[in-house]
Amino acid sequence: MTTQITPRDWEHLSAYLDGELKDKEKILLEDRIRKDENLRFSLDSIQQVRAALRSQPIQRAPRNFTLTPAMAGMDMRRSQAAPVFPVMRLASVLATIFLVVISVGNLLANRMQPAQVSQSFAQQPAFGMGGGGGGGGSESEQGFSVSEAPQVEEQLTTEVSDEAAEALPAEPLPVEPLPAGTESQLKAAVPNPTPTVQPQLESLRKAPEAEQPSEVASDETAGAKTRASVITFIGGLQIILAILAITTGLIAFYFRRSTR
Amino acid sequence: MDEAALILAASQGDLDAFNRLVMAYQDILYNQAYRIMGDKDSAEDATQDAFISAFRHLSTYRGGSFKAWLLRIVTNICYDELRRRKRRPTSPLEPLDDNQEEIESPIWLSDPGETPEETTERIELSNAIQLCLGNLPIEFREVVILVDIQEMDYAEAASVIRTPVGTVKSRLARARVRMRDCLQNYRELLPASIRLMGESKV
Numbered sequence: 338m339t340t341q342i343t344p345r346d347w348e349h350l351s352a353y354l355d356g357e358l359k360d361k362e363k364i365l366l367e368d369r370i371r372k373d374e375n376l377r378f379s380l381d382s383i384q385q386v387r388a389a390l391r392s393q394p395i396q397r398a399p400r401n402f403t404l405t406p407a408m409a410g411m412d413m414r415r416s417q418a419a420p421v422f423p424v425m426r427l428a429s430v431l432a433t434i435f436l437v438v439i440s441v442g443n444l445l446a447n448r449m450q451p452a453q454v455s456q457s458f459a460q461q462p463a464f465g466m467g468g469g470g471g472g473g474g475s476e477s478e479q480g481f482s483v484s485e486a487p488q489v490e491e492q493l494t495t496e497v498s499d500e501a502a503e504a505l506p507a508e509p510l511p512v513e514p515l516p517a518g519t520e521s522q523l524k525a526a527v528p529n530p531t532p533t534v535q536p537q538l539e540s541l542r543k544a545p546e547a548e549q550p551s552e553v554a555s556d557e558t559a560g561a562k563t564r565a566s567v568i569t570f571i572g573g574l575q576i577i578l579a580i581l582a583i584t585t586g587l588i589a590f591y592f593r594r595s596t597r
Numbered sequence: 598m599d600e601a602a603l604i605l606a607a608s609q610g611d612l613d614a615f616n617r618l619v620m621a622y623q624d625i626l627y628n629q630a631y632r633i634m635g636d637k638d639s640a641e642d643a644t645q646d647a648f649i650s651a652f653r654h655l656s657t658y659r660g661g662s663f664k665a666w667l668l669r670i671v672t673n674i675c676y677d678e679l680r681r682r683k684r685r686p687t688s689p690l691e692p693l694d695d696n697q698e699e700i701e702s703p704i705w706l707s708d709p710g711e712t713p714e715e716t717t718e719r720i721e722l723s724n725a726i727q728l729c730l731g732n733l734p735i736e737f738r739e740v741v742i743l744v745d746i747q748e749m750d751y752a753e754a755a756s757v758i759r760t761p762v763g764t765v766k767s768r769l770a771r772a773r774v775r776m777r778d779c780l781q782n783y784r785e786l787l788p789a790s791i792r793l794m795g796e797s798k799v
Contacts, residue, residue, distance in 0.1 A: 344771070351770035355744065357751050383773045386780060388791045390745035393723055398627040399641065402648050403616040409652060 425589035729779035737772035
């Protein structure tokens with residue numbers, strides 16, 4: 338009897354050669370092989386293949402593959418570097434994000450500030466350091482009289498100069514640019530306006546013409562000082578963040594390259 | 598020191614212990630790589646990479662057959678290399694037929710001017726077997742190498758390639774049939790002991 342060999346038969350024949358058939362399957366297959374010449378021939382053919390493959394000598398390693406300390410060291414360096422890369426990458430990304438956020442925020446604040454300032458000064462008498470562009474146009478209409486400035490100057494210089502000299506910082510305060518004319522008036526009125534000068538300035542309220550401008554000038558000076566310190570802080574922060582982003586990015590790049 | 602102690606010591610960074618394991622298994626790994634890759638240089642590279650990788654990932658070894666674990670690593674490295682070659686093909690060794698398709702049969706290596714006897718003399722059986730192995734799909738090749746060359750049982754082979762035993766069984770049968778078809782061209786090369794095999798004992 339001769340039958341067509343199915344893939345299932347091949348599996349059984351192959352497993353039979355390897356002793357991987359269950360006893361029951363083995364008995365059934367042996368019975369079929371006895372009766373089926375084609376099956377017997379197929380078994381012989383793959384038995385030859387198996388024998389040919391198993392006759393192949395083992396290929397000996399042509400050299401030793403033992404690891405040198407350098408190889409192991411290289412890999413240890415890699416494994417140590419492994420956590421450095423994601424940390425540096427994260428730090429770089431975070432620093433960049435903060436830098437962008439702060440820069441954009443600072444830019445927006447700078448754009449909004451002039452509008453607010455001009456709006457606030459439009460409601461005040463047109464005078465003072467913060468008057469900036471807003472105060473310039475209205476000087477001639479109301480407010481400060483240039484001719485009265487020397488009186489204020491005398492009082493301030495006599496009463497305040499000693500304390501002011503002690504209290505004021507050595508460095509000149511950052512002051513926003515003033516319109517032409519206003520600066521000279523202000524200098525005449527308040528040579529070095531600081532918060533410590535405030536009590537003495539209270540006594541000057543007797544001079545109504547000089548009173549209001551002096552207060553505004555003092556407030557504006559303090560505001561300018563605060564703004565300047567904030568700007569300095571933000572600028573420093575931006576520089577630090579930029580350096581951090583670049584440095585960590587470079588370190589991450591280096592470790593990425595070295596572990597490849 | 599037994600194998601388990603060596604593995605433990607190696608996992609704690611003892612390079613000498615690991616190198617003793619390397620010495621014990623390097624022939625097996627090289628043989629596996631050579632049979633898969635088909636050339637000695639690639640087999641050397643794969644074997645070295647396998648041991649480096651094994652040292653690096655020794656902490657992931659979860660017991661069982663250390664030989665099977667190493668063979669899995671070297672087999673995977675060979676796969677990666679073969680896949681890489683497939684992505685970046687170089688000039689094919691096999692010639693193209695009239696339809697511009699590769700001639701897969703190793704018979705093309707024979708000189709048409711040669712007599713069969715001369716061809717037989719030129720090509721050794723091992724080369725023929727290697728060529729036939731090279732023509733097998735990779736999933737068949739690895740099984741036939743593990744079972745017929747490394748002489749593993751089905752369960753061990755299954756643990757190396759992480760497939761069910763039934764898959765090993767079916768792949769092996771199909772691989773042997775394909776090897777039989779291929780080796781028909783080199784029947785004369787087979788030793789008499791193998792050629793006369795088949796006067797079935799059943």
